[in-house]
Amino acid sequence: MRNKTGLLMSIAGATLIAGCGSDSGSSPVTTSGTPYPPGYSSSAAPPAVQRDAVPEDLVTGLDAPWSIVFADDTALISERDSGDILEVTGNSTRVVGAVADVAPAGEGGLLGLAVQGRELYVYFTSADGDNRVVRYVLTGSAGSLGLGAPKEVIASIPGGRTHNGGRIAFGPDDKLYITTGDAQDRPSAQNLNSLSGKILRLNPDGSVPADNPFTNNPVWSSGHRNVQGLAWAADGTMFSSEYGQDTWDELNVITRGGNYGWPEVEGMNGDVSGDNIFIDPVQQWSPDDASPSGMTIAGETIYIANLKGERLRAVPVSDPAIGDDLYAGEFGRLRDVAVAPDGSLWFLTNNTDGRGDPTDGDDRIKRVELTRP
Numbered sequence: 001m002r003n004k005t006g007l008l009m010s011i012a013g014a015t016l017i018a019g020c021g022s023d024s025g026s027s028p029v030t031t032s033g034t035p036y037p038p039g040y041s042s043s044a045a046p047p048a049v050q051r052d053a054v055p056e057d058l059v060t061g062l063d064a065p066w067s068i069v070f071a072d073d074t075a076l077i078s079e080r081d082s083g084d085i086l087e088v089t090g091n092s093t094r095v096v097g098a099v100a101d102v103a104p105a106g107e108g109g110l111l112g113l114a115v116q117g118r119e120l121y122v123y124f125t126s127a128d129g130d131n132r133v134v135r136y137v138l139t140g141s142a143g144s145l146g147l148g149a150p151k152e153v154i155a156s157i158p159g160g161r162t163h164n165g166g167r168i169a170f171g172p173d174d175k176l177y178i179t180t181g182d183a184q185d186r187p188s189a190q191n192l193n194s195l196s197g198k199i200l201r202l203n204p205d206g207s208v209p210a211d212n213p214f215t216n217n218p219v220w221s222s223g224h225r226n227v228q229g230l231a232w233a234a235d236g237t238m239f240s241s242e243y244g245q246d247t248w249d250e251l252n253v254i255t256r257g258g259n260y261g262w263p264e265v266e267g268m269n270g271d272v273s274g275d276n277i278f279i280d281p282v283q284q285w286s287p288d289d290a291s292p293s294g295m296t297i298a299g300e301t302i303y304i305a306n307l308k309g310e311r312l313r314a315v316p317v318s319d320p321a322i323g324d325d326l327y328a329g330e331f332g333r334l335r336d337v338a339v340a341p342d343g344s345l346w347f348l349t350n351n352t353d354g355r356g357d358p359t360d361g362d363d364r365i366k367r368v369e370l371t372r373p
Contacts, residue, residue: 047299047370049314049326049345055368058346059088060361064353066166067113067294068338068346068365069120074142075346076120077365080109080353085120087145088365097147099134103127106161112168114176116204121153121176123166131157131164133178135204153206154218158183158196163226163243167294172232175209176202177220179227179240186263189223197224197262199240199254213257223260223278229295231302233317241292241304242281249290250281251304251320282320285309294336298345298370305334305347307355312337312347331366332356344369 064080075088076096083102086093099122102110108125115121121135132155137148153176157165163181171177182189182197189197192214201220203209208218229241238254248267252260261269261278268280285292291308302315311328335350345368351358 047343048301049303049312049368050371051326053368053371055327055331055347055366057361057364058367059091059093059365060363062086062093062348062352062363062365064109065348065350065363065365066109066111066335068336068348069113069115070338070341071115071118071120071138071145072142073341074145075340075365076113076115076145077348078110078113078122080104080111083110083124085110085113085122085147087142089143094143096138096145097136099124100150101126103129108159108161108164111164111166112179114168114170116170116174116176119204120147121168122150123168123178125159125164126155129159130155131159131166131180133157133168133176133206153204154178154195154200154202156195158185158188158194160184165224165227167228167230169230170204171201171238172236174204176204177230177238178202178218179224179230181226182224182262186225189225189262190259190264192217192219192222195219198222199224199227199230220256221254221258221260223258223262223264225262225266228293229304231295231297233297233302237317239295239297239302239320241295243291244284244287246287248281248284249287249292251283251292251302251315252279252281253320255279283315283323293334293350294338294348296338296345298339303337303345303347305337307333307335307350310334331364332359332362339370340367 066080067078077086081104083099085096087096102124110124112123118138119135123133133153134150139146160183165180167179178200180198188194198219199221200218226243227240240252242250244266258279267284289309293305295304300317304313312326315323332351333356335348337347349363351362
């Protein structure tokens, strides 16, 4: 295997997403990836989950939920296998609409969601076997939301029974970021002419931004096996969580045009004397302790939901090589996590996806308060 380069720069000195967009002077949009929950100031002590805080059940009875985002004050959930978009109303849900042409199989189905203004973006596996992103106008109001006609954003992302990626989010540059898996075609992650094994960056209408690293190419970074989480710190630093194979799962800082090494390397190589063409993760874990999925940032802490590891992991933005485990083994598999408009932390269990051990009431939305130390 070839050598990965160590991340020979401070996080503050990394290439920042906020400085790369052609609309760098615009204000960040309000999405589930907003670094700070409303009401908090970055100059004050950052909010955090306290160890004695007990998460409450907010909603129960979900079917393989995959993504949670907020449209204004309303939470929207995707269910992988049913193809339904749900809105949370109090302690229950209602179906906003079903995404047409979803073909659940293995890890495929209805996956990531992202919101920009009154538009909902959806990533799904189609009956043709590829992965696609479409967008809908959200109609109606809270408690009676609906979906307008779908408009295609991107199609022909390679799909498979496993490694479909599927996380989508708007960055602070107002661009749409899309994670794709290698779809079990490992060499494709190193092929810049393939959409698999990448993080893609698009304008909201699906066109390619002029300042992408490769001309007329949606690829933002390459060399990924199966990225499952995206989040941005207040300074614009972009983090991702990624499934490894058998050795190491990863937390990465994503840079413009960066190559993260898959399938040539997995995890930290630790030797910077070679070719220095691959970027090391800032933290790695055994898959038994991780299988990191969705992530969010609240204040100065990255929160990562973990599937096989069955825990919520808290990692400081200022020192992402360390971390703390929360609720290990208490709620089973965790799929996604988001900061709610009221400043609390919501996370999804994922025990009904065929790989978990569901209990009565699964799957659930759990809610825990973020408090100041």
